[in-house]
Amino acid sequence: MPKPKNNIRTRFAPSPTGYLHIGGLRTALYSYLLAKKNKGVFILRLEDTDQERLVPGAAEKLVEALNNFGLTPDEGLVMSNDKISSRGKYGPYIQSEKIAYYQKIAQQLVTENKAYYCFCSATRIGELRSKQRADKQIPKYDGFCRNIEPSEASKRLKMGHKAVIRYKALPDTKVTFEDKIYGQITVKSDDLDDFVILKSDGFPTYHLANVIDDHDMKITQVIRGEEWLPSTPKHVLLYQALNYQMPEFVHLPLLLNPDRSKLSKRQGDVAAEDFLTKGYLPQALLNYVALLGWNPGTEQEIFSLSELIESFSLEKINKSGAIFDYQKLDWFNAEYIRKILTGQGKEYKNLVALSATYLPQNKDKAEAVLKLFGSRINKLSELTELSKFLWQLPKYEASKLIFKKSTAQNTKLGLQLAYDALNSASAKQWKNEGLNKLLQDIVAKNNLTSGDVFWPIRFALSGLDKSPSPVELLEFLGKEESLKRISLGIGKM
RNA sequence: GGCCCUAUCGUCUAAUGGUUAGGACACCAGGUUUUCAUCCUGGCAAUCAGGGUUCGAUUCCCUGUAGGGUCACCA
Numbered sequence: 001m002p003k004p005k006n007n008i009r010t011r012f013a014p015s016p017t018g019y020l021h022i023g024g025l026r027t028a029l030y031s032y033l034l035a036k037k038n039k040g041v042f043i044l045r046l047e048d049t050d051q052e053r054l055v056p057g058a059a060e061k062l063v064e065a066l067n068n069f070g071l072t073p074d075e076g077l078v079m080s081n082d083k084i085s086s087r088g089k090y091g092p093y094i095q096s097e098k099i100a101y102y103q104k105i106a107q108q109l110v111t112e113n114k115a116y117y118c119f120c121s122a123t124r125i126g127e128l129r130s131k132q133r134a135d136k137q138i139p140k141y142d143g144f145c146r147n148i149e150p151s152e153a154s155k156r157l158k159m160g161h162k163a164v165i166r167y168k169a170l171p172d173t174k175v176t177f178e179d180k181i182y183g184q185i186t187v188k189s190d191d192l193d194d195f196v197i198l199k200s201d202g203f204p205t206y207h208l209a210n211v212i213d214d215h216d217m218k219i220t221q222v223i224r225g226e227e228w229l230p231s232t233p234k235h236v237l238l239y240q241a242l243n244y245q246m247p248e249f250v251h252l253p254l255l256l257n258p259d260r261s262k263l264s265k266r267q268g269d270v271a272a273e274d275f276l277t278k279g280y281l282p283q284a285l286l287n288y289v290a291l292l293g294w295n296p297g298t299e300q301e302i303f304s305l306s307e308l309i310e311s312f313s314l315e316k317i318n319k320s321g322a323i324f325d326y327q328k329l330d331w332f333n334a335e336y337i338r339k340i341l342t343g344q345g346k347e348y349k350n351l352v353a354l355s356a357t358y359l360p361q362n363k364d365k366a367e368a369v370l371k372l373f374g375s376r377i378n379k380l381s382e383l384t385e386l387s388k389f390l391w392q393l394p395k396y397e398a399s400k401l402i403f404k405k406s407t408a409q410n411t412k413l414g415l416q417l418a419y420d421a422l423n424s425a426s427a428k429q430w431k432n433e434g435l436n437k438l439l440q441d442i443v444a445k446n447n448l449t450s451g452d453v454f455w456p457i458r459f460a461l462s463g464l465d466k467s468p469s470p471v472e473l474l475e476f477l478g479k480e481e482s483l484k485r486i487s488l489g490i491g492k493m
Numbered sequence: 494g495g496c497c498c499u500a501u502c503g504u505c506u507a508a509u510g511g512u513u514a515g516g517a518c519a520c521c522a523g524g525u526u527u528u529c530a531u532c533c534u535g536g537c538a539a540u541c542a543g544g545g546u547u548c549g550a551u552u553c554c555c556u557g558u559a560g561g562g563u564c565a566c567c568a
Contacts, residue, residue, distance in 0.1 A: 013568095014568090015567080015568045017568090047568065049567090049568080050566095050567055050568065052567085053567070053568085118566095122565095122566070125565085125566085129565090133494090136494060136495095137494085137495085138494075138495045138496080138564070139495095139564065139565095140495095140564080162566095164566050182497090182498065182499095185497070185498085187496070187497075188496085191495070191496050191497090191564090192496095193564080193565095195565095196565080196566050198566085199566040200566055201566075203566085205565090205566070205567085205568085206567075206568050210568090225562095226498070226499095226561090226562065227562055227563070227568095228562095228563095228568090229497065229498065229562075229563080230496070230497055230498090230562070230563040230564070231563075231564090233497095251498090253498090253499085254561075254562075256561080258504090260560060260561065261560095261561070261562095262561075262562070288505095291505070291506080291517095292505070293505090295505090295506060295507070297507085298507095299507080299515085299516050299517080301516090301517060301518095318506085319498075319499060319500095320498090320499050320500065320561090321498095321499075321560095321561065321562090322504090322505065322506090323504060323505075325504050325505065325518070325519085327504080327518060327519055328504070328505065328517080328518045328519080329518095330518090331517085331518055331519085332518090334531095338531075373530085374530095374531095375530050375531045375532095376529070376530045376531080377530090403527065403528085405527095406527095439527095449527085450526085450527050451527050451528095452527090453527080454526095454527035454528085455527040455528065456527090457527085458527065458528065459527095459528085462528095464528085464529085465528065465529075466528060466529035466530080467528070467529065468528095468529080468530085469526085469527075469528085469529090470527075470528095
C-alpha cells in the first residue's frame with residue numbers, strides 16, 4: 001500500500017495580541033483552505049514567547065474569532081464547553097508551555113558550536129547599533145562574544161551573568177531557499193546577523209520556537225505574511241543546523257493601507273472583530289479577503305467557504321500587495337445581505353438575529369425592518385439610523401408633501417382620499433397587494449397621478465426624501481399609526 | 494543606507510510573444526419606480542520609463558524609476 005503522497009499539515013500561529021488582525025484572518029484562511037483542499041490538517045498554535053506583551057484572554061479571543069469565520073482548527077487550540085483546550089498529539093500548542101524544550105535545543109546548538117552564549121548588555125548592543133548607524137553601517141552584532149571559550153562561558157553563567165544564545169552564522173556562504181510564491185531567494189550569509197535564538201529570560205525568540213514547533217508539528221507548508229520573507233534565511237539556517245526537514249515556504253503578499261503601506265491600526269480597523277461589530281457578515285468579509293491576493297481563475301466573485309476550498313490553489317496567489325478597499329467590501333456585504341434575504345433558512349434567521357443587535361429598543365421588529373431596508377444597506381449597523389423615523393413621528397415642512405410634478409390641491413385631495421380609503425380598509429386588505437390596489441384605484445378613479453397620492457403618503461409616513469415605498473411603510477406601521485401620520489399630514493396642508 | 498520583494502484602469506484583478514488588453518468595485522449617463530435602494534442598459538478608465546531579444550513585447554532580459562517589506566533579547 002503506497003502512503004498518501006500529500007499529507008498536508010498547515011498551521012496558523014499568531015501571537016496573542018488580543019484580537020485577530022485582518023491580515024491574519026487571510027493567512028489563516030489560506031492555510032485552512034490549503035489543508036482542506038488536500039484533506040489535510042489545519043492547526044492553531046499560539047506563539048506567546050514575549051513575556052512583556054502578554055495579553056490576558058488573547059488565546060480565547062483568537063479561537064473564538066476563528067470560529068466566527070468557520071475556520072475551526074482540526075488540531076491545536078480549540079474551544080470546548082466555552083473553555084480553551086488543546087487537541088492533538090504534537091503539543092503543547094502554546095509555546096510558553098514548552099520553554100524547557102526550546103532551551104534544551106538551544107543548548108544543544110551551543111554544544112555543537114553552532115551557537116554561543118552572548119553576555120553583552122542591552123546597553124552595549126544599543127550603543128553599538130547607534131554607532132553603526134551614525135557611521136552609515138548596517139546595524140549588526142559585532143561578534144564580541146563569539147569566541148568566548150565554553151569553560152569561560154559556563155563560569156560566567158554560574159556566577160549568574162545574564163546571557164542570550166546567538167546563532168553562529170558562517171561567513172562567506174549563501175543561503176538559498178524556494179518560496180512557493182516568490183520563487184528562489186538567495187541571501188549572502190554576511191547579510192545575516194548572529195541572531196538571538198534564546199533570550200536572557202530563557203524564552204526562545206520567534207525564529208527558534210517557530211522552527212522547532214513547525215518541525216515538531218510536522219507542518220508541511222509554512223504559510224505567513226511577506227514581512228517574514230527577509231528572516232526566512234535565518235529559519236533555513238536553523239532547519240539545517242537542527243537537521244530538520246525543510247517545509248515548503250509560502251509567503252503571502254501584504255494587505256495594504258490606501259497609501260500602500262502595510263495595513264495598520266493607524267489608518268482604520270484591522271481587528272476582524274471590529275468589522276463584525278460594525279455589521280459586516282463573517283462570510284462577506286472572508287469572501288472579500290480571500291480575493292485579495294488570490295483569484296480563482298474564473299470570473300466568479302461570490303464564494304462560500306466550501307466553494308473556496310474547492311477553487312483554492314497556491315498557484316493563483318499573486319506577488320504584489322493589495323490595498324484593502326472598504327468600498328468593495330461594502331459591496332460584498334450588501335450582496336450577501338440581499339442574497340440571504342431571499343432565503344428563509346438558517347442564514348436568514350441568523351441575519352435577523354444579528355440585525356436585532358442594532359435595534360436594541362425594537363429587537364422584535366428586526367425582521368420587518370430588515371425587509372424594509374435590506375436592499376438599502378451595506379452593513380447592518382446602518383439599520384439603526386435608517387429606521388429611526390419608524391419609532392417616532394416625523395417632522396417636516398408641509399411643502400415637502402407636494403411631489404415636484406404635483407400641486408397643493410391635488411396633494412391634499414390625494415391624501416384625503418387615501419385617508420378615507422385606508423380608514424375603511426379591512427385588516428385583510430392591509431397587505432402589500434391590497435394596499436397597492438387601494439392606492440392605485442384612487443389614482444385611477446380620480447384622474448390623479450401616482451405622484452399626487454403615493455408621494456405625499458410616503459412623505460407623511462416617513463418625513464424623508466428617501467424611504468421605502470408607501471405601501472411597505474403602511475404595512476410596517478399598521479393602520480392606527482399610519483392613519484395618525486396621514487391625518488397629521490393633512491392637517492399641515 | 495544594506496538586503497529582499499513588487500509594478501496592468503482610482504481599487505481588486507484576468508489574459509497573451511500577435512486580443513478592439515477582459516471582468517468586478519467605485520464613478521458617470523440612461524431606463525424602470527411616487528422618492529430612495531434594488532434591477533436593467535450603456536460609458537469613462539490601465540500594461541511605470543528607457544534600452545535590448547524578436548518579424549512582432551504589455552508579456553522574455555537588462556538598467557532606471559517608483560512603491561513596499563525588513564534590518565530587536567517583538568512577532
